[in-house]
Amino acid sequence: MSQPHLRTVVVLAAGEGKRMKSALPKVLHPLLGRTLLGHVLAAAAPLAADRTVVVVGHGADQVRAHLAEIAPEATPVLQAQQLGTGHAVRIALDAAPDATGTVVVINGDVPLLRPETVTALVKAHEGAGTAATVLAAEVPDPAGLGRIVRDATGRLEQIVEERDATPEQRALREINAGIYAFDVVRLRDALGKISTDNDQGEEYLTDVFGLLNDAGEPVAVHVAADHVETLGCNDRVELAGLRRLLRDRVNEAWMRTGVSILDPQTTWIDVTATVERDAMIDQNTQLQGATVVGAGAVVGPDTTLIDTTVGAGATVLRSHAVGAEVGPQATVGPYAYLRPESRLGRKAKVGTFVETKKATIGEGSKVPHLSYVGDATIGEHSNIGAATVFVNYDGVQKHHTTIGSHARTGADNMFVAPVEVGDGAYTAAGSVIIADVPPGAMAVARGQQRNVEGWVLRKRAGTPAAEAAQRAREGASGGAAAAREGEPIHGGVETVGEPSGAGDTATE
Ligand code: UD1
Numbered sequence: 030m031s032q033p034h035l036r037t038v039v040v041l042a043a044g045e046g047k048r049m050k051s052a053l054p055k056v057l058h059p060l061l062g063r064t065l066l067g068h069v070l071a072a073a074a075p076l077a078a079d080r081t082v083v084v085v086g087h088g089a090d091q092v093r094a095h096l097a098e099i100a101p102e103a104t105p106v107l108q109a110q111q112l113g114t115g116h117a118v119r120i121a122l123d124a125a126p127d128a129t130g131t132v133v134v135i136n137g138d139v140p141l142l143r144p145e146t147v148t149a150l151v152k153a154h155e156g157a158g159t160a161a162t163v164l165a166a167e168v169p170d171p172a173g174l175g176r177i178v179r180d181a182t183g184r185l186e187q188i189v190e191e192r193d194a195t196p197e198q199r200a201l202r203e204i205n206a207g208i209y210a211f212d213v214v215r216l217r218d219a220l221g222k223i224s225t226d227n228d229q230g231e232e233y234l235t236d237v238f239g240l241l242n243d244a245g246e247p248v249a250v251h252v253a254a255d256h257v258e259t260l261g262c263n264d265r266v267e268l269a270g271l272r273r274l275l276r277d278r279v280n281e282a283w284m285r286t287g288v289s290i291l292d293p294q295t296t297w298i299d300v301t302a303t304v305e306r307d308a309m310i311d312q313n314t315q316l317q318g319a320t321v322v323g324a325g326a327v328v329g330p331d332t333t334l335i336d337t338t339v340g341a342g343a344t345v346l347r348s349h350a351v352g353a354e355v356g357p358q359a360t361v362g363p364y365a366y367l368r369p370e371s372r373l374g375r376k377a378k379v380g381t382f383v384e385t386k387k388a389t390i391g392e393g394s395k396v397p398h399l400s401y402v403g404d405a406t407i408g409e410h411s412n413i414g415a416a417t418v419f420v421n422y423d424g425v426q427k428h429h430t431t432i433g434s435h436a437r438t439g440a441d442n443m444f445v446a447p448v449e450v451g452d453g454a455y456t457a458a459g460s461v462i463i464a465d466v467p468p469g470a471m472a473v474a475r476g477q478q479r480n481v482e483g484w485v486l487r488k489r490a491g492t493p494a495a496e497a498a499q500r501a502r503e504g505a506s507g508g509a510a511a512a513r514e515g516e517p518i519h520g521g522v523e524t525v526g527e528p529s530g531a532g533d534t535a536t537e
């Protein structure tokens with residue numbers, strides 16, 4: 030067995046990406062869960078490099094900050110002026126004076142590159158002991174790319190940029206993907222010899238191949254099986270094209286593991302998301318960030334999940350969730366908005382037009398309709414009436430509401446936090462709950478009803494309402510009710526009868 034090879038990865042990310050027409054450096058544009066740079070670093074990750082150097086220039090501060098977040102082990106190296114890819118690699122190697130073994134160079138704008146392809150390139154290079162190996166691909170449209178020029182026996186002679194190429198060379202459809210493996214000693218030596226004698230007056234990394242070849246050093250071409258992997262990104266139209274290709278690749282991979290995707294063209298799954306077997310993803314759905322969809326869960330249509338976990342067998346229908354946890358067999362939506370730290374237990378329900386935030390909703394508990402639940406803990410098997418608001422904000426601070434287990438709160442309640450409703454307690458419809466409710470109590474906190482008899486007949490005489498009322502009174506009591514007309518408005522409080530339904534009125 031040979032010694033393990035020491036490896037340095039160099040990512041070229043100093044260019045401006047002029048044609049993106051963006052305040053954001055090109056390599057920071059997002060593509061299904063990672064930036065372009067993030068994709069390239071992920072493709073290089075299995076190489077287990079001893080050192081990763083990222084050459085930064087345009088938007089250096091932004092790129093450095095991003096690197097600190099996604100790859101703190103990588104070393105950013107500044108290329109103040111973009112004098113060419115050869116110049117960029119020279120600067121990177123200056124920052125790694127002790128590098129030995131293999132240097133892998135990757136253009137920062139080839140996000141569809143697969144880790145297997147980079148690994149295969151490097152293995153082939155190290156196995157053959159060549160001085161330099163370039164990843165190449167046959168493409169339908171080679172416009173703007175460097176061409177692989179081979180001799181009569183098929184060996185690599187040089188790489189020629191399109192603008193410096195002869196018409197015959199331009200006709201070649203085998204291109205340089207911008208991904209290479211080099212022996213560091215011979216690379217350093219050749220970089221010291223490249224000129225700027227080309228159409229752009231830049232130091233071309235690609236010239237290293239011609240120089241090494243002329244010096245009798247072995248150089249090689251490794252052909253990518255799938256040319257799509259080598260596609261670069263120069264403008265936003267190309268970026269959208271890459272996004273579609275990556276979408277299809279991701280969706281196909283999930284479908285092959287046993288996930289149903291009903292409409293792959295409108296399903297966008299970040300490379301960082303996970304979907305378990307027998308999950309069903311319906312149309313117009315985005316699974317973003319660290320989202321996990323459990324086995325047999327149904328998500329969509331028209332749903333966006335960001336950093337959200339959906340338990341096995343749960344359902345999320347036409348909803349938006351960020352940083353939420355949906356328990357197994359729980360149901361969400363249609364039209365729910367789960368904000369960060371919403372935690373739904375097993376078989377919990379958050380229904381239609383419900384917003385939750387920092388809310389733990391216990392096993393089997395339900396918030397079925399038109400409610401806001403913020404800064405709250407709800408126990409198990411409780412039911413929250415329709416149109417309930419957890420009043421969590423006093424204008425300065427947020428406060429917590431606790432609802433116990435097996436509680437039944439009435440429709441149209443306000444829980445003015447901090448407040449606690451005990452286990453098994455009830456609250457009456459329309460209540461504004463400002464004080465704790467002991468376990469098992471029924472809380473009623475609303476104005477008494479007054480019926481002002483005959484008001485419509487007096488004040489709205491002649492209207493359809495008055496006529497309807499008149500007919501009803503005659504029908505109900507053969508005209509006797511009319512005798513009550515003209516009675517003064519009840520000044521006091523009407524007696525309240527027995528509760529007419531769960532969560533309705535009661536006094537004790
Ligand atoms: C380069 C190759 C070309 C290949 C193509 C593949 C050269 C001379 N040409 O061309 O053969 O077909 O990639 O996409 O290398 N960069 C720096 N500093 C610089 C210049 C560039 O960091 O001074 C970075 C860019 O940010 C980019 C990468 O290097 O990520 C490639 O540069 P770019 O200008 O896009 O090279 P191409 O003209 O596309």
Ligand code: CA
Pocket residue numbers: 138261262263
């Ligand atoms: Ca390019």
